[in-house]
Amino acid sequence: MSPPGAEWLPAGIAGLVGLSLAVAVLATAWPRQAHRIGLLGALAVTAWVLVLSAVFLNAGPDPETAATRVALGGWEAPLGLMLHLDGLSVTLLVLTAVVGLATSLYSLGYVHDRIERRQFWPLWLWLWAGLNMLFLSGDAFNLYITLEVVSLSAVALVAFTGTAAAVSGAVRYLLVNILGSLSFLMGVVLLFGEHGVLDLVLLEARTEAGPTERMAAVLMTAGLMLKAALFPLHVWLAPAHGSAPAPVSAVLSGLVVTGSFYLILRLWLGVFAPLATPAFGILVGLLGVGALVWGSLQALRAGRLKSIVAYSTVAQFGYLLVAFPLMLVDPGTWRVVVFFTVVHALAKASVFLAAGTLQHAAGHDRLADLGDVLRARPRMVFALGLAGVSLMGLPFTGGFIAKYLLLEAGLGTVLAGSVIGVLWVLAIAGGGLLAAAYVLRMVAPSFQRGRADAGETVSLWMDWVPLGLATVAALAGLAGTLTLNTLALTPGAP
Amino acid sequence: MNGLLVLFDLVLLAGIVGVAWRCLASTDLFRAVVLFITFGLLLALAWVRLEAPDIALAEAAIGAGITGALLLVTLERLRSIMAERRSGRPHSPPPDPTGPHALLRALHDPLPEHRTFLPALTFALVVGGLLVTALWHQPQSVGLEPVVDAHMDVSGVDHPITAVLLNFRAYDTFLELAIVLIALLGAWSLGRHDLIPARPAPGPILPGTLRLLVPVAVVTGVYVLWAGSHAPGGAFQAGAILGAAGILLVLARPRQLPMAPGGPLRLGISAGVALFLLVGLYGLAAGHGFLGYAEAWAYPLIILIEVAATLSIALTLVALFVAGRPAGDDA
């Protein structure tokens, strides 16, 4: 007998897509009420995702059969499109819901201008719907379309303040995104030409290491690396993330970048798994070390609070690349990588939200002149510090557990006799130190003596949401086992 | 016959690649845009040779009707902004003869420095070479044609591409409509629209042409929409044709854009997505799956969705041509 609720999963998955789309369409058609629709929608979507994940965990204890596939319109693959839910997608859906809800609440205070509210909410709700659809998609071409939904709405959100810095950041971001999408699409076309199917599960069953697969892997990975701002294809990230409005930066650094990385992981765990070789892993790992060093140095150099946070995203994503060679030695490491991504997304979003509040209070975010406001707003300093501690990986935070597990995997590589493993261990440990340096740089002014000036009044949402999200990020360590067990429910992955 | 076809293919491909190359090597932006319009025309011929009349129809409607006009108007907008900045705005700095301001003087992009030439060429050659190698190694796969063919009788329409677009892969098509809408929301978020730069065109030719052409374009659009269920055509091609007619109307009266009230306009641009979603949710509730139809209802529902999608696409394309949001949308 199947556990209760399992038969509702397919309808729940399609319903989640339908619900998030309905919220977005409604806000588009009725912009006057967009913020109310957005708030109710955010609550409804979050509740739906939490119930869905509870049903999933209750229903699928067997890792081999845990994936639920839904044929849209009743057409099974290869003719139709399939939605695909497994442990990996559940984890990222929950992450998206938590960060999305926090961003929505924060935006209630942040975007208060009547006209800007009308522009912001529909775009943000489309972005959220696009992310939900991305994590649920099981079809190569549909992934391209959902990626476009995500990137177009993200670019529009970067640009919508209409300032010179934001618009030039957005133009760069848009060109990079189109290039990345076209590269991805070319890979999809190559795979379709060889195998005649688009469904990821069917493709996985048919791929072997031929010239088509190699070229498709290169094109799709490069395109997604461009979108995920993985080193060395990261140049667009800081101008786009650093000059966007705070809630948008939070979503971009926390979720949109993560979405592209999720897709890289999904492809290399499935379709491209036969292509992974140790040499490839070492190359990716070296890129990761480069990202860690370069991003951290830029973060130590930058003069604006939000620029520091934006560059720290480049640095932190270096860990994900360093993890690639570790995955080749111990395939199970990928779950640690996803857990790290989740913690990073939560912490990064809360840092950006806190930075937005400080910028609002002070009227700027130049670090040199931010001391007065920082001294007068201990709550924000606490939020910055709490999230920063998670980014550094100090004990008892989610970041600590993620980095500890990564280090353990790295040491395992060394013990297995790999010399280069020492480099990975050094990179993981050293990256934490560099993170400590730039996090301290952000909060240091509050410990110096000087005038305290709270600046502009801040709405309740903007005051409390960053702290709430930072607390969630720090407490995520408690959910470590749950997350890793959920991720184990991903059929096909090691 | 076959030899001639091969010769035709070769000449056409050489023309396409040559036009694309000259377009990207132009220093004069206007020339690049005219070459791009020609590129679209030659592409339509290539789609015909690849037995894809639907795509050729779309390329014709887009390339000739939408993109060309959009690019020309963009160039003119850039030029008039530059002219305005040069002619003494009090706060704007004087044009720097070496700085980026000089680059845009009269829409002119100087050829790039030679430093990037070899790396860029090597990179492009490697990517192109690897692509060609991979493509030449591919088998003669049949693709999904037999699967689609086997399901045509339950799809509700007689044209396989329409069946794929609005039944078998309706989710993709729904998201495609959403993307057109998001692009417009993005353009609207940048600010209100301003006047389209235009000069007087005295004489009876322009109004006469419009009086004749706009009704014909509307009839053609409706015909292409109707044809979609059994022959090449469909919602997007029809929407693009109607959109082109709308762009003609905008160009005819650039200084008196119709002041659409915000509410109906918003409803108009989101009607296609909204109706599609409603039908999809009904399918979920009725047990056919999200975006599924009962077999007997497939044809009328597909036609209903296509009509709404055509209107929304046409309206959205015209709004994207005008670019900023209308004043009515802020009310």
Add this chain to the structure above:
Amino acid sequence: MNGLLETVAHTLAPGLLYPTGGAILFALGLYGLIRRHHLVLRILALNIMGSGVFMVLLGVAARGEGPPDPVAQALTLTGIVVAVSATAFALALVVHLTRLTGHAVMLPGPPDDDAPVEDISREEHHADGGPADRASSEDRPA
């Protein structure tokens, strides 16, 4: 002799000729995208790359004996619509950027991270529609 002719005929079949042309267009667009700085030219380069992808897809679909693959053609149609939407949005962004900064080029090199950023949550900020009136104070070289 006949064998050679057959090989040539096989090579020149539309199913192989057009994908090759598509690959060339993709590479050509990539080259133009790297080399040219004016944003309108970069957008044209991306469009040419996109046309290359569609040509490969349709060429692949036309391989073999029977009628061409309708799924590939439907995907191409969807892709074209996406490309047109992205192009229109990109052009609107370029016009807006020119209005704000006075240029439409994206010069290579790192952008200026420390340029001031306007905060839309502050009271004094209002979206009063006309972006042109904000332009003068925010002029900065790229």
Add this chain to the structure above:
Amino acid sequence: MSVFYLAAALFLLGTILLGLIRVLRGPGSGDRMLAAQLFGTTGVTILLLLSLALEESALVDVALVFALLAVVAAVAFVRQHGLPEPPDTPTHRQHPESTESREPNDDR
């Protein structure tokens, strides 16, 4: 008969490629635009000939759409460049067109 149609289509395609010289060399914007308009007309004819040669009636629709919409770009052009004016009026286009054709505009 279809061989004849195909040969005619090939010939017309050749005339398009030949006409590209006018687009490349200009010298005026009007010259370039007019050449592109002419390609539109030629393209319609090629489509009709191909429709006969390949026995594909749907191509007539494509030709119809091309014939109908070719005017959009022309109207956009006329609207922005005005009708031909004496070259010394201030509204005349400020292209460096006269230098353009002499310039080595090839980067290879």
